[in-house]
Amino acid sequence: MFVPAEKVSMTLGERLSAAVGVRGDRSVEAARNTGAAEGTRDARRSGPPGVRIRDLSVVYRTAAGELPAVSGIDLDLPPGTITGVVGESGSGKSTLALSLLNAVQPPGRIRSGSVEIDGLGDVTRLRGENLRKARGRHIGYVFQAAQNSLNPLKTVGKQLLDLGRSHEIRDLRGLVRDAKDLLGRMGMDGARVLDSHQHELSGGMRQRVGIMFALVLNAHLVVLDEPTTALDMITQATILRIVREVHEERGLTTFIITHDLGVVAEIADRLAIMYGGRVVEQGPTTEVLGAPRHPYTQGLIRAIPRLVGDLGEARALPGRPPTLGTVPSRGCVFRERCDLRMDVCETEEPPAVPYGEWIVACHAVAARDAETREEKE
């Protein structure tokens, strides 16, 4: 029933086993920690929220009309899990992430679908003050360009106070203390950082300050858009470790975007692979990475150079990812680059078919699955 992927799973083996070993049984631990880590400033919420994205389509207005950057995505973020999203540049990851806050920027807009978040309802319907209060307080967001996420004219501390006042935090001292704690855990001198302007901090420090801002209000849904891009390997590892620790301690639901499979392998429970505005494959991280079914996922994994072994074995995916204008409007979005392409791929978009917890949208995978099932019977 599996697409032959033994080779693939082996190439990733070394990286994966380490990551899996570290993670252990997180869901149990997360559940245990939820109660204890509940913030003193907000005792109302209990437990991490679940998120259900249904048939979400987001379009951008261009010279050629409104073109979809996200097309009919169905994705669940189970409470207390870390979901990783991977895809090449332009696949719609940031657009999807912004939709979780109903913050798609003009000329873009959510054309259809819903994003249900426990405790908030369908955020695509939130407006005005309700929307503003949800952002920051309920949903923490680490910006893709987190390095530039600070007002250059104000110190970090003053901006922290602005944040506290915006969300009616009465205990501002407590807020500052929490911020210092978080910064300290990320290996920085909290007091000094709060006293600094953006230009006095290095790229890695700003990124961590961005993460602090996303966590300091004790939001229980945290969205991180490429939080480790432009960081060196060591800083990247530190930040991922902190994200994971805080996730477990506070009992968060975390959504992390990256184009680095190594990052998701290290921290995500679940993985969604995006291509051309679609989620082409999603499921538990270890299983998907261990035996990927979608030809695109397989290609992505093959493209990773191994640390040990022959460099020649890493094969870059041929061709380029589509842009808004070149995404085919019918058939499979991946067919230009797919070795398994069939006639039906030209005309019909492959439906997302669930195989247990694992969902794949590919005609070839569906056909093979049907074959193996027939053989069994």
Added chain:
Amino acid sequence: MTVIARRLAGHLARGFAMILVVTTISFVIIRSIPGDPMRARYEKLVEQGMSPDQAERATAALYGFMPKGTLWEQYADYMRGLLHLDLGQSLSVPGAEVTTLLASAATWTILPVLVGTLLSFAVGIIMGVYAAIKRSSKLGDVLAVSGSLLHGLPQYVLALLLSAVFTTLLPIFPTGGTADVTLEPGLNAAYIGSLIQYATMPVLTYALAGYGGWILAMKSSVVTVLGDDFIMAAELRGLKRGLIFRYVARNAILPLFTILALSLGLLFGGAIFIERIFTYPGLGLLLLNSITDRDYTLMGGAFLLITVAIVIANIVADMLYTAIDPRVRSGQEAS
């Protein structure tokens, strides 16, 4: 504080050099313009039958002094006088000190320029913010187009237009002078009202002339800042709208402060046309008259004063920037 002091010292040194250069150049150029009124008078007296000695004494008596020696010696004299803020005697207004003339004229330029510019700055900034926020609507277009039109119009055309409309077609405002001459100068309502009435035309011209530039500059500055990542980050953190507005405004207005100070300096030069058209006795008119009368001491003094104004404006602009922008403050500290 030391950063500011160090910057200030640098500015003063540069400003001093600039003043020296301008004074020297204007000294040389002005002295080489043919048609010196003193020489003209002297020659006339000689023609009328005076001996050269007599003629020279008579001329010197009228003007209070008579330049002697080579150009070099005159230059040295002039610079020595400058050190004591003595710019010499006017040649067209016999017996008057250049500094006194400049001082009284400067008041009539500085106040209207200041009021007009600050007015247009304030209004232009607010309208610029609106034009930026409403940039995809009709109102935004109208504001931007009004800005471009006013900005493209030369100051003197604007002054002529205003003069034609408000002093000729609808004679609401007087033209010429600073106040009704029949009124007793002093702190009485009638006189002050008259001062305001007479100043309205020049002030309005300065204001309208600047407004177009401010609205365009502020609009583009706000649009740039609105597109900055940190503004979106602030929105995604759920900051209150008022706070975000302040983030935008403060960041957008910053580069405009420099232009403000500079334009104040430059307006002293621009005052020439406007004061001419409204016959308003400020520095510009004084400079213009001094050129017509070949009054080179007065000319030199006026040029000097304009240079000093620009130098001061530069310094103020930079100090403002340093005080507001933390990047400049610490950037200098590091170097």
